[in-house]
Each structure stands twice: as C-alpha cells, then as structure tokens.
Amino acid sequence: MNKSRPWWQEAIGYQIYPRSFYDSNQDGVGDLNGIRLKLPHLHQLGVNLLWICPFFASPMDDYGYDVKDYYQVDPMFGTLEDFQALLKEAHSMGIRIIIDLVLNHTSDEHRWFMEARKNQYSKYHQYFIWKDPKKTDEGKILPPTNWRGYFSDSAWHYDDTVKQYYLKIFSKKMPDLNWENKSMRQDMYDVAKFWLDLGVDGFRLDALAHLAKDLTFSNSTLPVAADGLVLDASKFSSLPRVFDYLKEFKSEVLLKYPDILTIGEVGGGVSPDMSLQYIHPQNGYLNMVFNFDTCWENGAFGSDHKADHEIKTNVVQLKQNFMKWYQTVSPLASLPIYWLNHDHPRVVSQYGSIRYRQESATMLATTLLFLYGTPFIYNGEEIGMSNVDYEKLTQFKEVSALQYAKQASEKMDESTILRFLRRTSRVNARTPFQWNDQPFAGFSTVEPSLQVNGNYREVNLAKQQKDPKSIFNYYRKAIALRKKPKVMESVLTGPLSLVDPLNPDVFAYVHEGRPALLVVSNFRGFEVEFKMNRLINLVLLHNYPTIEKRGLNLILRPFETYLFEVE
Numbered sequence: 001m002n003k004s005r006p007w008w009q010e011a012i013g014y015q016i017y018p019r020s021f022y023d024s025n026q027d028g029v030g031d032l033n034g035i036r037l038k039l040p041h042l043h044q045l046g047v048n049l050l051w052i053c054p055f056f057a058s059p060m061d062d063y064g065y066d067v068k069d070y071y072q073v074d075p076m077f078g079t080l081e082d083f084q085a086l087l088k089e090a091h092s093m094g095i096r097i098i099i100d101l102v103l104n105h106t107s108d109e110h111r112w113f114m115e116a117r118k119n120q121y122s123k124y125h126q127y128f129i130w131k132d133p134k135k136t137d138e139g140k141i142l143p144p145t146n147w148r149g150y151f152s153d154s155a156w157h158y159d160d161t162v163k164q165y166y167l168k169i170f171s172k173k174m175p176d177l178n179w180e181n182k183s184m185r186q187d188m189y190d191v192a193k194f195w196l197d198l199g200v201d202g203f204r205l206d207a208l209a210h211l212a213k214d215l216t217f218s219n220s221t222l223p224v225a226a227d228g229l230v231l232d233a234s235k236f237s238s239l240p241r242v243f244d245y246l247k248e249f250k251s252e253v254l255l256k257y258p259d260i261l262t263i264g265e266v267g268g269g270v271s272p273d274m275s276l277q278y279i280h281p282q283n284g285y286l287n288m289v290f291n292f293d294t295c296w297e298n299g300a301f302g303s304d305h306k307a308d309h310e311i312k313t314n315v316v317q318l319k320q321n322f323m324k325w326y327q328t329v330s331p332l333a334s335l336p337i338y339w340l341n342h343d344h345p346r347v348v349s350q351y352g353s354i355r356y357r358q359e360s361a362t363m364l365a366t367t368l369l370f371l372y373g374t375p376f377i378y379n380g381e382e383i384g385m386s387n388v389d390y391e392k393l394t395q396f397k398e399v400s401a402l403q404y405a406k407q408a409s410e411k412m413d414e415s416t417i418l419r420f421l422r423r424t425s426r427v428n429a430r431t432p433f434q435w436n437d438q439p440f441a442g443f444s445t446v447e448p449s450l451q452v453n454g455n456y457r458e459v460n461l462a463k464q465q466k467d468p469k470s471i472f473n474y475y476r477k478a479i480a481l482r483k484k485p486k487v488m489e490s491v492l493t494g495p496l497s498l499v500d501p502l503n504p505d506v507f508a509y510v511h512e513g514r515p516a517l518l519v520v521s522n523f524r525g526f527e528v529e530f531k532m533n534r535l536i537n538l539v540l541l542h543n544y545p546t547i548e549k550r551g552l553n554l555i556l557r558p559f560e561t562y563l564f565e566v567e
C-alpha cells in the first residue's frame with residue numbers, strides 16, 4: 001500500500017444487503033452472524049471494504065432505511081454483540097466496514113416522531129417538518145405543496161392527531177427530519193459518534209443531498225401530472241443550506257476521527273462540479289459521493305412506456321458519463337465506481353445478457369475494476385446474478401414497487417407493470433444470495449421473505465468455486481491483479497483516456513502509467529471489429545480462450561473483454 005494515500009483509495013469495496021446475504025438463524029432473513037460466517041468468501045474474493053446497508057431497529061417499511069432506534073440492532077439482524085463480533089473478525093482479516101447512516105429521516109415509530117405526534121409542544125415536534133393543510137372552498141384538505149416524493153405519491157402525509165401534514169419524501173412511514181433544529185442535529189451527531197467509537201471505519205450517508213429543503217415551501221412551477229403532483233428535486237436536493245449542516249457535522253464529528261471514510265449518497269442531480277462542494281479535500285466535508293450517472297445508461301429508468309427492444313446500452317454516453325466525473329474529480333478527490341446498488345436492477349440484465357452470462361459478467365468486471373476510483377461490487381455481482389423471474393406483482397414485496405404498482409394500475413394493465421418492474425425494480429438486486437443448489441439457494445433452510453431467483457441451480461457460488469473459468473474465479477483473478485502495486489499505481493495515477501470514444505459498441509480506455517494498461521470491452525452480444533493502435537506486451541486478463549484478429553484489428557466476440565499491458 002502506498003502510504004501517501006488514504007487507505008480507501010486503494011480499497012476494493014463490496015456492498016452487502018444484509019436481509020438477502022445469509023440467514024444464519026433460519027428465520028428467512030439474512031443477518032449479521034450470516035455476514036460473519038461468510039467473511040471467508042469475501043476474503044477469498046479479495047475485497048477489503050464492506051458497506052453494509054442499515055441493520056438498525058426498524059419496522060422494515062423500507063427494509064431498514066426507516067430507523068426506529070439508531071442505537072439498537074434490529075432483532076431480525078441480531079444484536080449489538082453480533083455486530084461487534086463481525087467487526088472484530090472482519091478487521092482481523094484486513095476487511096474494513098462502513099455502515100449506512102440515515103440522517104434525512106427516521107421511522108414514524110422512532111421515539112422522536114412518536115413524541116412529535118403526541119404533543120405539538122414537545123421539543124421533538126420541531127425535529128420534523130410540519131405544515132398546515134391547504135383547504136379548498138368545499139373545505140377539503142390538500143397537501144401544503146404540489147411536491148411529489150420519490151416513492152410516487154405526495155411528499156406530504158396528513159397526521160390525524162396533529163391535524164397537520166408532515167414532510168416525507170420517501171414513504172409515509174419515513175418522516176423527514178428538520179435539519180434546522182439544533183437539538184436534533186446534536187442528537188444525530190451522538191449517533192454517529194456512538195458507531196465510530198465502536199470502531200466502524202466510516203459511513204455511507206443515505207439520502208444526504210436531501211437534508212436541506214426549500215424552506216419557503218412554495219409550489220413547484222414544473223408541469224404537474226394528472227394527480228397535480230411533480231417530482232421537483234430542486235425543492236429538496238443539494239440546496240446551499242446542506243453545506244452549512246455538513247460543515248457543522250464535519251467539525252463536531254468527522255474531524256475527530258481522521259482515518260474514516262465517508263461517502264455521501266447525492267443521487268442523480270449532482271454534477272461533477274457541484275460534487276466538489278461536498279468532497280473538495282480542502283473545503284469539502286466528505287471523501288466521496290455516490291451519483292448514479294453510470295447506472296441507468298440503457299434507458300431503463302422510467303421506461304414503462306418502452307418495449308424490451310428499445311432498451312439498449314448507450315455505450316458512448318456511458319463512457320462520457322464516467323469521463324466527466326473522472327476529469328473533474330480525479331485531480332482532487334476520489335470516485336467510487338460501481339454498476340449497481342440495492343436500488344437498481346442487476347447489471348448482467350441491465351448492460352449484459354443472460355444469454356451470455358459468463359461473458360458479459362466478466363466483461364463488466366474487467367471494465368469496472370480497472371477504471372480510476374474505488375470499485376464497489378454489489379453482493380451477487382461476483383457470480384453473475386440477474387433480474388428476477390417473478391410472474392406476479394405480489395412477489396415484489398418492496399414499498400416503492402408496491403406504491404408504483406398501485407399508482408400505475410390506474411393507467412396500465414398488469415402485464416405492462418410486471419414487465420417494467422422486472423426490468424427496473426430494486427427487488428431485482430435484493431433476492432437472496434445464491435450460495436449453492438440446495439433449496440432456497442443455500443441462503444436459508446426456510447422460505448426467505450424475498451423469493452429466490454429461479455435460476456439458482458445454474459447460477460450459484462458453490463458451482464462456480466469448482467470451475468476455474470467461472471465468473472467468481474474471474475473476479476478473484478481480476479481483483480488480485482488490481483491490487484498488485486504496479487497495477488494499482490497505474491490505475492490510480494493514470495492518466496486515463498478513452499480509446500475511440502465515439503465507438504458505439506466498445507468501451508476502451510488506457511492508463512498511461514507504468515505499466516500502460518489498456519482495457520477493451522465489447523458491450524454487445526454480436527461480433528465487433530476493433531482497431532488496435534497500440535503494441536501489446538502482455539494479455540493480463542481475457543474472457544475467451546483464444547485471441548481473434550484480422551490484420552492488426554481485434555475481432556471481439558459477444559461481450560469479449562481484454563486487459564492488456566501495452567507499449
């Protein structure tokens with residue numbers, strides 16, 4: 001490891017959705033002991049930084065992002081002692097852990113909200129955002145603004161006890177916190193310190209860009225839909241006030257723990273330039289931000305009006321999206337790089353092909369792992385897990401999918417909704433990890449709360465461990481290579497540029513380091529000819545058994561990928 005850079009720049013990240021990873025106590029839900037028992041798998045894979053999605057006490061309306069008690073582990077996931085044991089064992093294996101801290105909202109079952117709701121004069125009432133209803137001439141009550149939330153319905157929910165609306169930009173069981181309130185902020189800092197004192201290596205900060213709201217609470221002027229609502233991110237995303245909150249969070253908490261990693265989830269609305277306000281090494285507040293610019297480049301997002309054949313990866317745009325972040329951010333800060341998280345479809349279904357599962361999963365691994373930044377592999381990606389094969393809407397047991405289906409049923413038939421959810425729903429990434437070909441994919445011995453993907457006898461880790469050519473073994477090899485000091489140096493200090501940037505099918509880039517590294521990846525399920533303008537010294541990684549050329553050009557077969565050392 002190069003001592004001049006922070007540890008997390010050289011880390012290989014791996015995201016775990018605890019509910020779906022491994023069920024150690026056979027209740028159908030994954031848990032912390034399950035993660036601990038599977039550390040050898042992660043160690044064998046070669047990752048050394050885990051991001052674990054929330055495991056705090058929660059009514060599980062949004063599977064843990066609705067926190068009821070930040071100081072408790074939900075009994076479903078285990079105990080605080082289980083977490084400490086996991087942390088200790090991970091650390092002993094050289095694996096660090098960042099946890100998912102939810103600062104934007106709590107559960108409506110959190111003590112603060114229960115008090116807030118019971119008594120308008122309690123200090124906790126001010127911890128949330130309340131507004132009086134609007135009234136029509138007929139006396140009907142309406143939400144205070146036309147804002148839509150992220151889960152399809154209004155951003156406001158009426159509370160019958162208080163007789164006011166509270167803001168909730170996610171589900172109605174997730175009231176937004178009022179970051180203008182100093183006492184609430186202090187309480188949240190205590191939460192953060194509690195986990196850092198326990199030894200966690202940092203945080204992924206959920207929904208961070210939304211902490212500040214448009215405090216004028218005026219209607220959006222964007223065009224509204226038939227229900228009178230519009231999702232207008234400018235009302236609650238990256239407003240200037242968020243940086244005042246972060247400044248205080250940094251001075252009161254983060255500066256006291258200098259070796260930690262903080263990654264803020266800022267979503268799609270933040271440009272690379274704007275991201276520097278969050279992560280600039282001198283006057284920013286965090287180490288990195290998660291945006292989604294490399295996640296939906298096949299047009300699947302919001303695609304319920306599209307047929308399957310219209311969903312196609314825009315490779316040129318995908319490359320440009322990465323490059324614009326690289327060019328702006330890399331001279332100053334680090335980038336997390338990833339194809340998906342627990343809110344997205346599986347990447348083999350998204351950018352690859354289940355027909356060419358092995359080829360496309362390994363191609364995506366190569367393309368990702370050698371880009372500049374800190375890679376994050378999402379659990380199951382290392383064995384090529386793909387989207388669900390569910391046949392019924394009721395199988396999509398997840399709050400935003402159900403909310404979407406409810407709203408969409410007014411204008412669409414069930415098969416269209418089903419097709420859309422199979423393509424885009426976040427349930428796709430949340431089905432149980434496929435450990436082996438035993439019932440329930442070896443995830444549990446009882447029926448899991450989210451149904452296992454029907455392909456588990458074909459696609460599972462045990463099978464792939466035995467096969468030297470498997471996706472899993474390819475990942476291991478690629479990660480080991482990525483961690484070699486010279487390769488690491490070249491990847492991180494580059495400089496990186498695209499080769500043939502306008503090529504519509506091939507994602508190719510070069511690091512002009514020592515050694516110079518060239519990645520060439522065919523993103524298509526058909527053959528493509530690629531002009532080579534560099535002399536090859538070595539083939540470091542390749543997902544086909546033979547090399548095919550025409551003159552100097554490479555003939556790339558479906559989803560073929562190479563990592564070369566070049567002159």
Ligand code: NOJ
Pocket residue numbers: 062065066102170206207265342343
């Ligand atoms: C972003 C998380 O990734 C997502 O899963 C969650 O629903 C929202 N934030 C709300 O916490």
